[in-house]
Amino acid sequence: GENVEQHPSTLSVQEGDSAVIKCTYSDSASNYFPWYKQELGKRPQLIIDIRSNVGEKKDQRIAVTLNKTAKHFSLHITETQPEDSAVYFCAASKTNDYKLSFGAGTTVTVRA
Amino acid sequence: GAVVSQHPSRVICKSGTSVKIECRSLDFQATTMFWYRQFPKQSLMLMATSNEGSKATYEQGVEKDKFLINHASLTLSTLTVTSAHPEDSSFYICSARTGQGPYEQYFGPGTRLTVT
Numbered sequence: 659g660e661n662v663e664q665h666p667s668t669l670s671v672q673e674g675d676s677a678v679i680k681c682t683y684s685d686s687a688s689n690y691f692p693w694y695k696q697e698l699g700k701r702p703q704l705i706i707d708i709r710s711n712v713g714e715k716k717d718q719r720i721a722v723t724l725n726k727t728a729k730h731f732s733l734h735i736t737e738t739q740p741e742d743s744a745v746y747f748c749a750a751s752k753t754n755d756y757k758l759s760f761g762a763g764t765t766v767t768v769r770a
Numbered sequence: 771g772a773v774v775s776q777h778p779s780r781v782i783c784k785s786g787t788s789v790k791i792e793c794r795s796l797d798f799q800a801t802t803m804f805w806y807r808q809f810p811k812q813s814l815m816l817m818a819t820s821n822e823g824s825k826a827t828y829e830q831g832v833e834k835d836k837f838l839i840n841h842a843s844l845t846l847s848t849l850t851v852t853s854a855h856p857e858d859s860s861f862y863i864c865s866a867r868t869g870q871g872p873y874e875q876y877f878g879p880g881t882r883l884t885v886t
Binding site: 659763 | 816830863865867873877879880
């Protein structure tokens, strides 16, 4: 099955700085890569996603890049704010079953 | 749109008893629902995939006789934890696909199960 690895496990940044989280996946058939933000005790919230026919996608302060050849994708958050503090999960899925395989998560702390 | 609810939000039960968790799609018909389990400070682990009117497909290592899943309608799936033990204490989250967009899943708010 699909194996998604995520790094780092924790990330502390100064407010206003950028944060980058990296994930790799094992199954070359995976073609959908969402990123979720989860606050304690809450449901995961989709913040951005990318499909395998696109190399980069941006939504305001958040961007995701995908390198299909290397099988890795990254989340970039610019101009971080305290409300960006949360646990972020990457995931991978493919269209034959739509199952999401999640990375281990990154706890992001934005220092004011 | 695309709202998923879960009930109850939290439940405490005694060891050996069974607990049922409901997952509902409120404003769409869900062709497929997924059940995840999340232990504290860990990731979401897929337990099973549920399609309306058919048997659920369980992930490797998940006991189908312990975690009974029923998807009786296009808006409701239930997870029953049978003979619960303290090690079953976890955060259970469901998600649902609308079947319109090919990829996105909508997550329920989760159910915190504590077995004493």
